Each structure stands twice: as C-alpha cells, then as structure tokens.
Amino acid sequence: MKILVAEDEPVSRLRIAKMLSEIGETELFETGKPALEAFVKNFDEGTPFDMLILDVSMPEMDGIELLKEVRSFEKKKNITKEDRTKVLMLTSYADKDTVIACYVAGCDDYAVKPFKKHVVIEKMQKMGFTPDAAPPTETELSISKMVADAIEGFKKGKVELPSLPFIVQELQDMMNSPNASSSEMAKIIKKDTAISINLIKAANSPYYGGVENIKDVKMAISRLGLDKTRSIVSEIANKGLYETKVPYIKPVMDLLWKHSFAVAHLSRHIAGKVWSVKEEQAFVKGLIHDVGATLLIKNIDDIIAKQKKDSAQKDMMENNQALVDELISSVIEVHASFGGTLFKTWNFGKDFVDVARLHEWDKFDDEIDNEVLVVNLADQLSVTMGHGFPAREASTDMENIQSAIILGIEASELTQICNAASKDIDEAINGMD
Numbered sequence: 303m304k305i306l307v308a309e310d311e312p313v314s315r316l317r318i319a320k321m322l323s324e325i326g327e328t329e330l331f332e333t334g335k336p337a338l339e340a341f342v343k344n345f346d347e348g349t350p351f352d353m354l355i356l357d358v359s360m361p362e363m364d365g366i367e368l369l370k371e372v373r374s375f376e377k378k379k380n381i382t383k384e385d386r387t388k389v390l391m392l393t394s395y396a397d398k399d400t401v402i403a404c405y406v407a408g409c410d411d412y413a414v415k416p417f418k419k420h421v422v423i424e425k426m427q428k429m430g431f432t433p434d435a436a437p438p439t440e441t442e443l444s445i446s447k448m449v450a451d452a453i454e455g456f457k458k459g460k461v462e463l464p465s466l467p468f469i470v471q472e473l474q475d476m477m478n479s480p481n482a483s484s485s486e487m488a489k490i491i492k493k494d495t496a497i498s499i500n501l502i503k504a505a506n507s508p509y510y511g512g513v514e515n516i517k518d519v520k521m522a523i524s525r526l527g528l529d530k531t532r533s534i535v536s537e538i539a540n541k542g543l544y545e546t547k548v549p550y551i552k553p554v555m556d557l558l559w560k561h562s563f564a565v566a567h568l569s570r571h572i573a574g575k576v577w578s579v580k581e582e583q584a585f586v587k588g589l590i591h592d593v594g595a596t597l598l599i600k601n602i603d604d605i606i607a608k609q610k611k612d613s614a615q616k617d618m619m620e621n622n623q624a625l626v627d628e629l630i631s632s633v634i635e636v637h638a639s640f641g642g643t644l645f646k647t648w649n650f651g652k653d654f655v656d657v658a659r660l661h662e663w664d665k666f667d668d669e670i671d672n673e674v675l676v677v678n679l680a681d682q683l684s685v686t687m688g689h690g691f692p693a694r695e696a697s698t699d700m701e702n703i704q705s706a707i708i709l710g711i712e713a714s715e716l717t718q719i720c721n722a723a724s725k726d727i728d729e730a731i732n733g734m735d
C-alpha cells in the first residue's frame with residue numbers, strides 16, 4: 303500500500319515513517335504544498351496514493367487546507383465518494399472543534415497524537431485495508447498509554463502542577479502592571495523560602511557580586527534589577543521541575559534541563575541582536591519553552607515510580623532503554639501543542655502559548671512574532687552545541703535556518719552567538735549542578 307504522510311515535526315515524521323515501514327511504501331512531506339503536488343502528480347501518472355496521513359497543524363498549508371484541496375481535486379476528476387483516497391488526520395489530543403472541522407473537510411477518520419501503530423492499523427482495517435504488521439510491543443503499548451493518560455490527567459485537573467509556572471507568571475504580571483517595583487517583587491519571591499535563599503546566594507556570587515554583602519531579598523533585587531531578578535528566579539524555580547525518582551529517567555531529565563538552560567541563554571544572546579525583543583523576556587521564554595515535555599516526563603516518572611511497588615511491573619520498568627527511547631519520542635510528538643495548552647490553561651499570554659506551540663517549526667507565516675523566532679532559533683542552535691533535546695546530530699546548514707533568515711541574522715553572527723552563549727551555559731550548568 304502507498305501512503306503519503308504530511309507532518310511538519312521532524313521527530314514525529316521519522317517515528318511515523320519507522321512505524322509504517324512494515325505496512326507500506328511511504329512518502330514524507332513537511333508541509334501541505336509539496337504534499338499536494340505529489341498527490342496530484344502520482345494521480346496523473348496512474349500510481350495514486352492509497353492513503354493520506356495528515357497532521358492538522360503545519361505551517362504554510364495545514365492539514366485541513368490540504369484535505370480540502372485534495373477533495374476538490376477529486377471532485378473535478380469526478381471521483382465518487384466511495385473511491386476517494388482515504389484520509390486519516392492526526393490531531394493533538396482530542397480538540398473537538400478541530401476534529402469536527404476535519405470531518406467537514408472530508409476526512410475518513412482521525413487519530414490523536416502520539417501516533418500509535420496499533421491504533422492506526424485498526425483505523426486502516428476499518429477503511430478496508432488489510433495491513434500486515436507485527437502487533438505492538440508491550441513497551442509501545444505501555445508508554446503511549448502512559449503519555450495519553452498523563453495528558454488526560456492534566457486536562458481533568460487530576461495532576462498537581464508545580465509552582466514554577468505560577469512564580470514566573472506572578473512576576474510577569476507584576477512587571478506588566480504600572481506599580482512594578484522591587485518591593486512588590488520581593489513580596490512575591492519571599493513566599494518561597496528556598497527561592498529566596500537561592501536568590502540571595504546568586505546575588506552574592508562573584509558573577510554579580512558587589513562590595514556590600516547581600517542579606518535579604520530586597521537588597522538582592524536592587525543589586526540585580528527587576529529584569530535580571532526575574533530571570534534568576536525563573537532559573538531557580540525551573541530546576542525543581544527536573545527532579546526524578548526513576549533512575550533511568552534521570553539522564554533524560556538532565557538532558558532536558560541542560561537543554562532548557564542552553565535555549566534560555568541562546569535566546570538572550572539572539573535577542574541582543576533583535577531590537578524588538580527584550581533580552582530577559584527571551585531568556586524566560588527559552589527557559590520554559592519545553593514545559594510540555596518536562597511535565598509529561600515528570601508525570602510518567604511518578605507513574606513508573608508508583609508501579610515499581612508492584613513486582614510484576616518491576617522487571618519491565620527497570621533500566622529499559624527501549625522504553626526510554628519510546629518515552630522520548632512519544633513525548634516529543636505531543637509536547638509542543640501540549641505545552642501551548644498548558645500555558646493557555648494557566649492564563650499566560652499568547653506570547654507564551656506561541657513559543658510553546660511553534661518553537662520547533664521550520665517554516666513560518668507572516669504574522670509570526672519575533673520572540674517565537676528567537677526561541678525557535680535558539681532551540682536549533684542548542685543542537686549544534688550538543689545541548690539539543692532530544693539529543694541528535696546537528697545539521698550544519700547554518701545558512702538555511704528559516705527563523706534566522708526572517709530575523710535577518712547571518713550565519714557568521716550565529717557562530718558568534720553560539721560562542722558567547724556557550725560560556726554562559728557552562729557557567730549556569732556548573733553553578734546549579
């Protein structure tokens with residue numbers, strides 16, 4: 303069987319391709335336009351695709367627009383409803399409005415991400431195909447179920463949320479209000495003793511140190527300034543998010559923690575070259591851009607830690623590399639849209655929502671905000687510095703990073719940015735370790 307897959311997110315795209323490789327011949331596309339061209343070309347050459355798997359959310363031409371184009375093409379060719387190409391839409395966890403829009407546009411079925419092989423095989427069978435594929439492994443089943451359960455748990459408010467987003471948010475609100483002041487900021491920070499102590503320590507560190515010894519939060523704020531204080535507090539609060547209970551999940555979280563630092567510092571340096579973006583705001587956004595991934599992994603870490611008590615589960619859960627790989631790829635597949643939804647539920651502004659949602663895109667519409675581009679670029683540069691999440695080979699093509707092109711930053715400047723940020727990143731990681 304011949305399958306066309308349109309999915310913008312590179313990790314998901316490869317994961318889907320791998321899962322479909324035993325089922326049929328697949329062609330992969332990053333966005334709607336080239337996918338539509340391939341669809342038409344294959345049709346005209348008499349070798350049409352049997353099935354299209356389309357991600358709803360893609361830059362330039364999204365899945366629903368592509369679906370509409372496909373259906374109108376088929377209508378022009380007088381193809382009956384029964385003979386139309388089967389289309390499966392991939393949506394981020396059951397957003398009812400999106401699903402309805404997909405059906406109105408003429409899809410045959412939809413699947414909620416993360417992409418699960420057994421679910422897609424069932425859907426193919428319903429469409430009348432007879433895919434032959436090995437049943438999913440226990441690991442695949444358990445992990446995709448855990449990720450789905452974790453998302454459900456967050457949606458239903460069953461999962462307790464960490465304080466990080468709230469402190470960051472409170473500081474953000476305070477700084478946007480007309481009565482922003484160091485005493486207002488001190489009030490917020492003092493609510494958390496651990497954060498207060500760490501802030502005072504940071505203010506006394508040689509990096510920021512002055513002559514006078516800092517003894518309280520207010521003094522710390524006046525030495526550091528409001529913007530810098532907010533960045534440091536976010537950094538401290540952020541660290542607590544990455545603690546794990548299950549030993550083999552620790553390296554995953556460490557990687558993610560370092561990644562968040564790297565992206566934060568890179569964002570600050572990039573913002574220094576873009577007049578419309580404030581450095582400290584870019585720093586905070588970089589720090590928490592992957593909050594969706596962090597909270598999902600943390601939640602799954604909790605679930606596994608609890609399961610360990612059950613000895614039947616113990617063997618499967620101990621030191622299982624396949625499980626870790628599956629965990630990372632299923633989390634990556636959903637983390638951006640999940641992160642966007644988290645920020646929405648927390649009543650953060652559109653700027654935070656967009657950073658979470660769009661930080662891994664590689665093509666952009668005209669209305670894209672510069673701050674999103676800054677974090678997106680930082681996320682890509684973090685890979686070249688060996689701090690990518692997930693860890694992967696760096697693409698050396700610095701000339702063709704879309705966000706850098708739109709921001710007007712040249713490849714030579716990117717190298718400078720990486721060098722400057724690298725010093726800060728090492729310092730930050732060693733300082734917090």
Ligand SMILES: [Fe+2]
Binds near residue numbers: 592637
């Ligand atoms: Fe990400």
Ligand SMILES: [Fe+2]
Binds near residue numbers: 565
């Ligand atoms: Fe990231």
